[in-house]
Amino acid sequence: MTDLMLPLPYRVTARRLEATDTVTLTLAPVGEGIGTWEPGQFTMLYGFGVGEVPISISGGDGGRIHHTVRDVGAVSHALCGTGVGGRLGVRGPYGHGWDPDSAEGNDLLLVAGGIGLAPLRPVLTWALARRERYGRIALLVGARTPADLLYPREYPAWRAAGVQLLVTVDRADAGWGGHVGVVTTLVDQADFAPDNTVAFVCGPEPMMRFTARALGARGVPDRAVRVSLERNMRCGIALCGHCQLGPLLVCRDGPVASYDVAGQLLDVKEL
Amino acid sequence: MITNTAYQLLAAHPFLAGMDQPQLNRLASWGHRSSFHAGTRIFSEGGQADRFWLIREGRVALDTHVPGRGDVVIETLGPGSVLGWSWLFSPFRWHFGAATVEPTLTVEMDGKGVRRLCDEDPVIGYELNRRFVQVVVQRLQATRVRLLDLYSGPGDRR
Numbered sequence: 001m002t003d004l005m006l007p008l009p010y011r012v013t014a015r016r017l018e019a020t021d022t023v024t025l026t027l028a029p030v031g032e033g034i035g036t037w038e039p040g041q042f043t044m045l046y047g048f049g050v051g052e053v054p055i056s057i058s059g060g061d062g063g064r065i066h067h068t069v070r071d072v073g074a075v076s077h078a079l080c081g082t083g084v085g086g087r088l089g090v091r092g093p094y095g096h097g098w099d100p101d102s103a104e105g106n107d108l109l110l111v112a113g114g115i116g117l118a119p120l121r122p123v124l125t126w127a128l129a130r131r132e133r134y135g136r137i138a139l140l141v142g143a144r145t146p147a148d149l150l151y152p153r154e155y156p157a158w159r160a161a162g163v164q165l166l167v168t169v170d171r172a173d174a175g176w177g178g179h180v181g182v183v184t185t186l187v188d189q190a191d192f193a194p195d196n197t198v199a200f201v202c203g204p205e206p207m208m209r210f211t212a213r214a215l216g217a218r219g220v221p222d223r224a225v226r227v228s229l230e231r232n233m234r235c236g237i238a239l240c241g242h243c244q245l246g247p248l249l250v251c252r253d254g255p256v257a258s259y260d261v262a263g264q265l266l267d268v269k270e271l
Numbered sequence: 272m273i274t275n276t277a278y279q280l281l282a283a284h285p286f287l288a289g290m291d292q293p294q295l296n297r298l299a300s301w302g303h304r305s306s307f308h309a310g311t312r313i314f315s316e317g318g319q320a321d322r323f324w325l326i327r328e329g330r331v332a333l334d335t336h337v338p339g340r341g342d343v344v345i346e347t348l349g350p351g352s353v354l355g356w357s358w359l360f361s362p363f364r365w366h367f368g369a370a371t372v373e374p375t376l377t378v379e380m381d382g383k384g385v386r387r388l389c390d391e392d393p394v395i396g397y398e399l400n401r402r403f404v405q406v407v408v409q410r411l412q413a414t415r416v417r418l419l420d421l422y423s424g425p426g427d428r429r
Binding site: 116181189206 | 330341346413
């Protein structure tokens, strides 16, 4: 039996700079891999000798997995700095994902803030591979600046596949001809039937709260809104309790949760 | 051939959804269709604010001039939005500039005429003011949310 706390060695086979502080690493197993995973699940990525952090899976094929990592702390700094050929440890996959199967027959609305697009990218890949099972698909993306946008090279293919892709930035530069404003302002421009839509929202907690409210104002019930929670996940297997959010252990019961449950918890300070 | 009247254009615009026919008819006498090529400056900061626009298609950028940085875009407005509320309040000067980003179709409204209409017909005046206040509140809330630097995470060093 595999030791659930034992990182499996992976090698970095590609490293793509997404933004000034964000890279996407393609990891291939050196021996045994983590096996199949679902959109929205995460792994514990281990920088040898530095530490371990939870990172959502942003894509993959075969045994290879992609992780998009933002350099915000000591461990993520080490991960981002790992070059092609370097080794990392991977545990997982963990948690409940987006469960895109359960959204079949509905319009699909994805709302991403900043690096929140990374965990949503596999949902989009999933839905586009099963296009006939969903109604309209809209992707709303918000970032601080144009330079902070993730995966812009993939936008043309998404649009060509029929995705309504709306992108906004908080601060435009001279070369930006797109939308300027917070991502919630895109909700009114998206094409979806509020009573027949499942919305997946991922980003920092305030962004998800305000987006859920904007969706509510448009008529999407909280139970049809799912968010990806971010807490201090350490063990990944519901043993240590670091990621407890009220009755939830986010690493086991999340990270994806319905907003009719998560919204009440997120409203409680210091929970 | 385009056959929509000003009344039909107003009736189809989300900003005026739910207003009754007589009210829309009275408003329509102060509106006409207008279109702009991409890159057209609609108004400039500090200029006289005597009109407003209901955007039907396209996109308009609100901007302000910053020395050394040029015209900095603060926000963009798309279909279904209202452009301009400075015509409602003294001193009737634009606080920001506005230029089209894309070819843009609007219904252009005569601000002085609509103000006069609101004075004559308090029911229309109340209804329009209520709708404009809602727009102002939504943009205020969006601005507050942007002040939160929404996309930063708890571990961000920036």
